[in-house]
Amino acid sequence: MPLPAPENLNVILATDCGSTTTKAILIEKVDGHFRQTYRGEAPTTVEEPVADVTVGVTNAATEVGELAGRQLVDENGILIRPAQGNRGCDIYISTSSAGGGLQMLVTGVVREMTAASAKRAALGAGAIVMDVLASNDKRKPHEQIQRIRELRPDMMLMSGGTDGGTITHVVQTAELIAPARPQPRFGGQYRMPVIFAGNKEAAPHVQKVLGDVVELSVVENLRPVLERENLAPARDAIHDLFLEHVMAHAPGYDKLIAWADAPIMPTPGAVGDILQQIARQRGINVVGVDIGGATTDVFSVFAGEGGQSVFNRTVSANLGMSYSVSNVCSEAGFPNILRWVPIDMDERELRNRVKNKMIRPTTIPQTLESLIFEQAVSREALRLAYLQHCEFATTLKGVQQQRSVGDTFAQQGGGASVVDNMKLDLLVASGGVLSHAPRMEQTAAMLIDAFEPEGVTELAKDSIFMMPHLGVLAQVHPQAALEVFERDCLIYLGTCIAATGEGKEGRDCFRYRLEGGGLREEGELKYGDIRLFPLPGDARTKATITPARGVDVGAGPGKTLDREVRGGTVGIILDARGRPLKLPEDRQRCRETANRWQRELQLYPEL
Amino acid sequence: MRLRVRRVLPISGEVLVSHGEKVEARQVVARTFMPGDVTPVNIANQMSLSPSEVAAAMLKKVGDPVAKGDVLARSKGMFGFFKTEFAAPTSGTIESISDVTGQVMIRGAALPVQVLAYAGGTVVEVLPQEGVIVEADVAFAQGVFGVGGEAFGVLKVVCANPSEDLTPDRITADCKNAVIVGGARIHEAAVRRAVEVGVSAIIAGGIDDADLKAILGYDLGVAITGSEKIGLTLIITEGFGDIAMADRTFALLKKHAGADVSVNGATQIRAGVMRPEIVIPVADSANVGSVQEAHGGGFLEIGSQVRIIRDPYFGILGKVTALPHQPTVLGSGSSARVLEVACADGKTVTVPRANVEITGG
Numbered sequence: 029m030p031l032p033a034p035e036n037l038n039v040i041l042a043t044d045c046g047s048t049t050t051k052a053i054l055i056e057k058v059d060g061h062f063r064q065t066y067r068g069e070a071p072t073t074v075e076e077p078v079a080d081v082t083v084g085v086t087n088a089a090t091e092v093g094e095l096a097g098r099q100l101v102d103e104n105g106i107l108i109r110p111a112q113g114n115r116g117c118d119i120y121i122s123t124s125s126a127g128g129g130l131q132m133l134v135t136g137v138v139r140e141m142t143a144a145s146a147k148r149a150a151l152g153a154g155a156i157v158m159d160v161l162a163s164n165d166k167r168k169p170h171e172q173i174q175r176i177r178e179l180r181p182d183m184m185l186m187s188g189g190t191d192g193g194t195i196t197h198v199v200q201t202a203e204l205i206a207p208a209r210p211q212p213r214f215g216g217q218y219r220m221p222v223i224f225a226g227n228k229e230a231a232p233h234v235q236k237v238l239g240d241v242v243e244l245s246v247v248e249n250l251r252p253v254l255e256r257e258n259l260a261p262a263r264d265a266i267h268d269l270f271l272e273h274v275m276a277h278a279p280g281y282d283k284l285i286a287w288a289d290a291p292i293m294p295t296p297g298a299v300g301d302i303l304q305q306i307a308r309q310r311g312i313n314v315v316g317v318d319i320g321g322a323t324t325d326v327f328s329v330f331a332g333e334g335g336q337s338v339f340n341r342t343v344s345a346n347l348g349m350s351y352s353v354s355n356v357c358s359e360a361g362f363p364n365i366l367r368w369v370p371i372d373m374d375e376r377e378l379r380n381r382v383k384n385k386m387i388r389p390t391t392i393p394q395t396l397e398s399l400i401f402e403q404a405v406s407r408e409a410l411r412l413a414y415l416q417h418c419e420f421a422t423t424l425k426g427v428q429q430q431r432s433v434g435d436t437f438a439q440q441g442g443g444a445s446v447v448d449n450m451k452l453d454l455l456v457a458s459g460g461v462l463s464h465a466p467r468m469e470q471t472a473a474m475l476i477d478a479f480e481p482e483g484v485t486e487l488a489k490d491s492i493f494m495m496p497h498l499g500v501l502a503q504v505h506p507q508a509a510l511e512v513f514e515r516d517c518l519i520y521l522g523t524c525i526a527a528t529g530e531g532k533e534g535r536d537c538f539r540y541r542l543e544g545g546g547l548r549e550e551g552e553l554k555y556g557d558i559r560l561f562p563l564p565g566d567a568r569t570k571a572t573i574t575p576a577r578g579v580d581v582g583a584g585p586g587k588t589l590d591r592e593v594r595g596g597t598v599g600i601i602l603d604a605r606g607r608p609l610k611l612p613e614d615r616q617r618c619r620e621t622a623n624r625w626q627r628e629l630q631l632y633p634e635l
Numbered sequence: 636m637r638l639r640v641r642r643v644l645p646i647s648g649e650v651l652v653s654h655g656e657k658v659e660a661r662q663v664v665a666r667t668f669m670p671g672d673v674t675p676v677n678i679a680n681q682m683s684l685s686p687s688e689v690a691a692a693m694l695k696k697v698g699d700p701v702a703k704g705d706v707l708a709r710s711k712g713m714f715g716f717f718k719t720e721f722a723a724p725t726s727g728t729i730e731s732i733s734d735v736t737g738q739v740m741i742r743g744a745a746l747p748v749q750v751l752a753y754a755g756g757t758v759v760e761v762l763p764q765e766g767v768i769v770e771a772d773v774a775f776a777q778g779v780f781g782v783g784g785e786a787f788g789v790l791k792v793v794c795a796n797p798s799e800d801l802t803p804d805r806i807t808a809d810c811k812n813a814v815i816v817g818g819a820r821i822h823e824a825a826v827r828r829a830v831e832v833g834v835s836a837i838i839a840g841g842i843d844d845a846d847l848k849a850i851l852g853y854d855l856g857v858a859i860t861g862s863e864k865i866g867l868t869l870i871i872t873e874g875f876g877d878i879a880m881a882d883r884t885f886a887l888l889k890k891h892a893g894a895d896v897s898v899n900g901a902t903q904i905r906a907g908v909m910r911p912e913i914v915i916p917v918a919d920s921a922n923v924g925s926v927q928e929a930h931g932g933g934f935l936e937i938g939s940q941v942r943i944i945r946d947p948y949f950g951i952l953g954k955v956t957a958l959p960h961q962p963t964v965l966g967s968g969s970s971a972r973v974l975e976v977a978c979a980d981g982k983t984v985t986v987p988r989a990n991v992e993i994t995g996g
Contacts, residue, residue, distance in 0.1 A: 170672060199733065200736045200738060208673070237735075376844075377876075380844050380876040383847075384874045387874065387875075394947065467968060
């Protein structure tokens with residue numbers, strides 16, 4: 029059925045089929061603007077005894093319909109389209125991460141070059157990358173074969189060689205894949221889909237080696253020359269194969285694909301799309317994070333060379349707040365977690381609590397002490413995930429640099445992180461521990477402590493994890509997606525203005541003046557201080573920040589910053605704690621510092 | 636209860652039993668051979684040949700068997716002299732010879748894989764070339780977390796009551812090959828002792844995280860277990876810390892002391908959760924107790940028996956006395972739906988509904 033013209037679009041139903049819950053939202057045109065009006069959810073039904081994803085979708089749609097007073101599903105369980113009066117919707121769209129999402133294995137020749145590009149393509153398409161194989165990954169060939177045999181990905185992406193470059197190394201990888209006879213995750217009814225996006229001259233050889241073993245698709249090289257990535261064809265091929273192979277073998281998805289008016293996207297892929305749209309439209313740099321029970325996704329969009337925006341996504345597979353909570357504690361170490369805790373806690377007791385949360389992941393903190401600990405763990409999970417993201421989101425490695433004498437002392441090869449906290453304009457949070465924190469101040473504090481934004485950064489949270497729905501909506505109606513994103517999706521927490529540099533505690537950091545929007549504040553902050561000025565709603569204030577010599581608050585070292593900043597449910601946070609953020613190593617002093625900061629930000633008023 | 640277990644091979648193979656056949660727990664019901672490991676050998680690099688010359692230098696062709704040390708390839712040399720040879724680094728069969736990379740793949744001998752019945756019962760379905768479904772009359776108990784895979788042995792209760800810790804002195808030589816049942820916490824030293832004695836599996840109420848770390852040799856990050864090689868299988872029924880085994884579970888295991896049981900420590904806490912289990916064969920399932928519902932399942936209602944599974948009341952058992960409809964603000968400041976539990980010691984506490992599990996109706 030052809031899509032209705034954008035001007036005839038009034039009612040949109042969008043679902044996100046997650047592993048456990050199918051979330052439905054209704055978007056309607058209200059007074060000429062698109063607004064998210066109702067939401068509903070139902071358990072996802074991909075497992076026995078139902079084993080049909082569309083049952084969960086119709087249940088969630090029915091719930092939304094009941095709340096909205098609109099019949100969305102007919103007597104036969106079919107979505108009603110187009111909308112007429114109080115019946116039906118104009119279009120239906122969906123994302124999916126049911127069954128653990130899209131899991132991929134990627135290969136390249138050099139780990140830091142083509143393999144890194146292939147990983148970026150797979151992550152950008154919304155996949156979980158199970159492993160990256162490369163000629164120089166220090167594993168022996170038989171170990172690599174063994175690894176391919178053990179993993180059961182949904183599909184594989186092969187890269188390697190620039191066009192006209194190495195053929196031998198690319199074919200060598202194919203020769204490792206062939207004897208491993210990789211098996212797709214959903215059983216033996218179809219052959220493993222493999223995308224080849226490497227040296228085009230190697231393609232016929234790869235076809236010869238792999239043609240009988242796997243379902244091979246050949247697309248344009250994702251790294252045609254060392255200086256440039258061309259990820260779009262590989263990403264598109266991943267999306268196509270996701271629909272054709274992976275989804276088509278999941279229960280009920282053939283029906284769901286037929287129902288949807290736009291291709292079904294992997295959930296994180298859709299989140300990445302909407303963040304890119306918003307960054308492009310507002311001309312800003314954005315970081316988004318989604319912290320779940322098992323994994324943490326970080327997305328970033330930063331302006332690169334020549335104004336081109338660079339998008340990156342990483343999935344930290346074992347950093348999460350329930351299934352992976354024990355792993356966060358073991359990776360970060362207990363001292364790092366406890367530094368955020370302003371009260372006394374017994375480590376042995378905490379270790380057992382962490383394990384109990386791991387084996388019973390659906391429990392929630394009942395006491396304040398339990399909440400404080402959980403939020404301390406989340407800071408470390410977010411910090412580690414962001415660290416991994418910054419290490420991954422780099423400029424291309426392997427590119428020859430032309431240097432002049434002036435560069436002698438400031439040599440930067442390829443591979444510098446494109447993530448620059450000073451240039452970050454908007455930080456968006458989603459995921460249980462951030463979204464469901466009892467106080468918005470707690471969400472803001474977790475973001476600032478973990479991401480350490482510098483200069484001026486707006487903080488926001490995704491109200492009801494609507495970004496996936498809006499990402500897929502942006503494919504068919506970008507205007508509607510952006511309107512809903514701005515009006516209903518984001519809840520602005522406020523703005524953080526943070527100083528860089530490491531100063532001795534108590535030394536002058538900056539003077540501030542906040543004027544307008546109901547605020548008239550003036551004062552001075554020393555290193556180690558943090559202060560909150562509530563500025564509710566959409567109010568804005570003019571901030572004049574004069575840093576001490578050598579300190580940068582966004583206008584350059586020692587230079588005064590003068591700009592309008594927005595408030596939100598929390599307000600304006602002036603952060604003079606310095607970067608990188610350091611807490612005293614002595615436990616007693618550390619606790620006192622953490623306590624001072626939590627009092628300033630009104631995190632736990634009951635303490 | 637009547638338990639159905641699906642026993643299948645990882646790849647297709649041969650089923651050794653037929654429909655309706657009675658099987659023992661430790662009987663092999665299906666077997667196959669996994670393709671052997673592959674050893675790649677780059678003959679071109681090893682013998683300084685171009686990849687296109689490799690085929691001509693090979694003394695073995697695709698499909699030929701080779702033994703370790705056999706001459707695999709010989710170069711022509713110069714004027715018949717200075718020939719170089721390359722010996723096979725491993726035994727197997729030649730799988731491929733590449734003229735692009737000069738690489739030769741040697742496939743090792745196939746690896747046998749077999750599947751046991753696991754529960755003694757009747758084959759109720761044969762899945763051709765895959766495996767079988769076995770139905771058995773059993774008493775069944777579920778743990779909450781375990782390490783190690785399937786194990787078998789005679790059930791032997793070594794603690795007098797469910798509140799007694801499992802200490803090394805309780806493990807004697809006659810525990811060899813047994814599945815031993817403790818009461819409350821398992822101590823690290825007891826596990827070490829059990830491994831020495833040759834115990835097949837240990838079941839108890841709880842374990843300290845520090846002890847588990849010492850036993851495994853690393854800090855467990857995610858609860859996906861079953862393939863650990865610590866010398867035995869370990870199952871905890873309640874959780875981490877000092878916690879007694881639930882009376883019902885202890886009573887059930889005690890009642891069946893002496894039975895030849897099957898246990899599996901494999902735990903997978905993800906979507907499609909898998910918990911460790913204890914399968915006790917019985918003659919007549921109608922008269923046996925079962926604590927299968929111990930971890931999830933069932934509907935919460937007034938009168939439901941529950942266990943609180945989060946601090947500050949972790950491990951306490953009680954009965955639901957109220958299910959208020961409206962969400963309540965918790966001590967953490969969050970708002971959540973709660974219930975009231977009358978605890979065994981006479982106190983009544985209010986806890987979030989998410990923080991209990993049903994242990995009985």
